[in-house]
Amino acid sequence: MDFDEKDISEIIKILLDRHIAASIVVPNSHESMNAIDCLITFWDFDNSLYVKEKLRQGQTILRNYCDNMIARIRRKVPIWNCVKLNFSMS
Incomplete structure:
Protein backbone atom coordinates (compact mmCIF):
# COMPACT_ATOMS: atom_id res chain seq x y z
CA MET A 1 0.00 0.00 0.00
CA ASP A 2 1.42 3.36 -1.03
CA PHE A 3 0.61 6.54 0.84
CA ASP A 4 0.32 9.91 -0.82
CA GLU A 5 1.37 13.14 0.88
CA LYS A 6 -2.16 13.77 2.21
CA ASP A 7 -2.24 10.31 3.86
CA ILE A 8 1.18 10.86 5.40
CA SER A 9 0.16 14.29 6.73
CA GLU A 10 -2.97 12.81 8.33
CA ILE A 11 -0.98 10.00 9.97
CA ILE A 12 1.57 12.47 11.32
CA LYS A 13 -1.21 14.72 12.68
CA ILE A 14 -2.82 11.76 14.49
CA LEU A 15 0.48 10.63 16.01
CA LEU A 16 1.24 14.16 17.25
CA ASP A 17 -2.31 14.86 18.49
CA ARG A 18 -2.38 11.62 20.50
CA HIS A 19 1.11 12.32 21.90
CA ILE A 20 2.41 9.09 20.43
CA ALA A 21 5.26 11.11 18.91
CA ALA A 22 6.77 14.38 20.14
CA SER A 23 8.04 15.32 16.69
CA ILE A 24 8.33 13.71 13.30
CA VAL A 25 10.82 14.48 10.55
CA VAL A 26 10.03 13.22 7.09
CA PRO A 27 13.10 11.96 5.18
CA ASN A 28 14.36 14.29 2.48
CA SER A 29 12.38 17.20 3.92
CA HIS A 30 13.94 20.53 4.88
CA GLU A 31 13.98 19.40 8.55
CA SER A 32 16.15 16.37 7.86
Missing part, protein backbone atom coordinates in the same frame (compact mmCIF):
# COMPACT_ATOMS: atom_id res chain seq x y z
CA MET A 33 19.89 16.73 7.44
CA ASN A 34 22.79 14.48 6.69
CA ALA A 35 25.11 13.36 9.47
CA ILE A 36 27.90 15.76 8.50
CA ASP A 37 25.63 18.81 8.57
CA CYS A 38 24.19 17.69 11.90
CA LEU A 39 27.63 17.32 13.48
CA ILE A 40 28.90 20.60 12.07
CA THR A 41 25.81 22.42 13.35
CA PHE A 42 26.29 20.77 16.75
CA TRP A 43 29.85 22.15 17.03
CA ASP A 44 29.18 25.56 15.39
CA PHE A 45 30.19 27.91 18.23
CA ASP A 46 27.86 30.71 17.16
CA ASN A 47 24.75 28.61 16.40
CA SER A 48 24.98 25.40 18.43
CA LEU A 49 22.24 24.78 21.00
CA TYR A 50 24.75 22.57 22.84
CA VAL A 51 27.33 25.36 23.08
CA LYS A 52 24.71 27.93 24.11
CA GLU A 53 23.47 25.65 26.89
CA LYS A 54 26.99 24.98 28.19
CA LEU A 55 27.71 28.71 28.30
CA ARG A 56 24.33 29.43 29.92
CA GLN A 57 25.19 26.98 32.69
CA GLY A 58 28.50 28.75 33.28
CA GLN A 59 30.57 25.94 31.81
CA THR A 60 33.55 26.61 29.59
CA ILE A 61 33.74 25.73 25.93
CA LEU A 62 36.16 27.50 23.61
CA ARG A 63 35.62 28.57 20.02
CA ASN A 64 38.97 26.96 19.14
CA TYR A 65 37.79 23.62 20.56
CA CYS A 66 34.61 23.78 18.46
CA ASP A 67 36.59 24.72 15.36
CA ASN A 68 38.92 21.75 15.95
CA MET A 69 35.92 19.41 16.26
CA ILE A 70 34.52 20.68 12.95
CA ALA A 71 37.92 20.17 11.30
CA ARG A 72 37.98 16.57 12.57
CA ILE A 73 34.50 15.96 11.17
CA ARG A 74 35.47 17.37 7.77
CA ARG A 75 38.52 15.07 7.64
CA LYS A 76 36.16 12.11 8.09
CA VAL A 77 33.63 13.20 5.42
CA PRO A 78 34.11 10.09 3.22
CA ILE A 79 33.12 7.84 6.14
CA TRP A 80 29.97 9.86 6.96
CA ASN A 81 28.74 10.61 3.43
CA CYS A 82 26.38 7.62 3.35
CA VAL A 83 24.72 8.34 6.71
CA LYS A 84 21.39 10.22 6.75
CA LEU A 85 19.84 11.40 10.01
CA ASN A 86 16.26 12.44 10.56
CA PHE A 87 17.01 15.06 13.14
CA SER A 88 15.40 18.41 13.78
CA MET A 89 17.49 21.21 15.26
CA SER A 90 14.50 23.16 16.46
